[in-house]
Amino acid sequence: xxxxxxxxxxxxxxxxxxxxxxxxxxxxxxxxxxxxxxxxxxxxxxxxxxxxxxxxxxxxxxxxxxxxxxxxxxxxxxxxxxxxxxxxxxxxxxxxxxxxxxxxxxxxxxxxxxxxxxxxxxxxxxxxxxxxxxxxxxxxxxxxxxxxxxxxxxxxxxxxxxxxxxxxxxxxxxxxxxxxxxxxxxxxxxxxxxxxxxxxxxxxxxxxxxxxxxxxxxxxxxxxxxxxxxxxxxxxxxxxxx
Ligand SMILES: Nc1ncnc2c1ncn2[C@@H]1O[C@H](COP(=O)(O)OP(=O)(O)O)[C@@H](O)[C@H]1O
Ligand SMILES: [Mg+2]
Numbered sequence: 336x337x338x339x340x341x342x343x344x345x346x347x348x349x350x351x352x353x354x355x356x357x358x359x360x361x362x363x364x365x366x367x368x369x370x371x372x373x374x375x376x377x378x379x380x381x382x383x384x385x386x387x388x389x390x391x392x393x394x395x396x397x398x399x400x401x402x403x404x405x406x407x408x409x410x411x412x413x414x415x416x417x418x419x420x421x422x423x424x425x426x427x428x429x430x431x432x433x434x435x436x437x438x439x440x441x442x443x444x445x446x447x448x449x450x451x452x453x454x455x456x457x458x459x460x461x462x463x464x465x466x467x468x469x470x471x472x473x474x475x476x477x478x479x480x481x482x483x484x485x486x487x488x489x490x491x492x493x494x495x496x497x498x499x500x501x502x503x504x505x506x507x508x509x510x511x512x513x514x515x516x517x518x519x520x521x522x523x524x525x526x527x528x529x530x531x532x533x534x535x536x537x538x539x540x541x542x543x544x545x546x547x548x549x550x551x552x553x554x555x556x557x558x559x560x561x562x563x564x565x566x567x568x569x570x571x572x573x574x575x576x577x
Contacts, residue, residue: 373546387423499531543560
């Protein structure tokens with residue numbers, strides 16, 4: 336069976352967005368299959384984060400629709416989307432300042448109905464190899480463990496789709512390799528679809544099944560990393576400006 340015969344898990348069509356009277360996104364169409372890793376690249380200011388804001392339900396688009404499991408979810412907010420299996424991580428890993436690691440897991444468990452158990456928390460921490468004692472203050476964590484803490488808390492909800500905004504930001508190479516390994520395991524072994532926003536194209540090399548290139552609020556190319564690297568349009572818009 337041809338790969339394209341699988342229905343997408345998640346897609347958007349004709350998305351556009353204006354902010355402060357400026358057009359930020361225009362006519363964005365994309366889709367992701369179960370277990371697929373889709374890279375979204377583009378220079379700073381291309382509109383990648385704004386796109387994730389719409390896809391995760393934090394911004395309302397001017398036009399267009401978002402679909403999850405063939406259902407139109409455009410009017411659902413962030414929390415409703417989280418509940419049906421869409422997890423989102425942010426460019427900056429902001430942890431609750433006055434909580435310990437253990438209190439953070441507990442607060443997230445109890446925000447979920449029905450409550451998640453300690454086993455759910457341990458399972459999620461294991462998935463990302465987060466090994467920090469419960470009584471450590473969040474503010475004592477370095478960037479890598481902040482990212483892992485937030486990531487584990489999202490994985491507790493057993494998402495089927497992850498929307499990740501520059502998960503490698505602020506990490507050193509060995510940490511990026513570890514994150515890539517975790518993402519590969521989540522996609523290939525647990526069939527979780529992962530959409531990764533990244534501005535450094537080389538970081539998608541070992542991880543993305545397929546890549547979408549954005550520039551100035553538009554999708555300018557889609558394909559394998561190899562295809563897009565050799566696209567004249569992408570070279571002109573992306574590499575020459577970085
Ligand atoms: N709240 C906002 N109000 C007005 N303009 C914004 C706002 N947020 C982002 N922008 C603008 O939208 C464009 C895309 O930004 P962003 O989505 O953050 O891009 P990227 O994540 O690709 O770097 C930029 O020109 C940015 O200045
Ligand atoms: Mg961004």
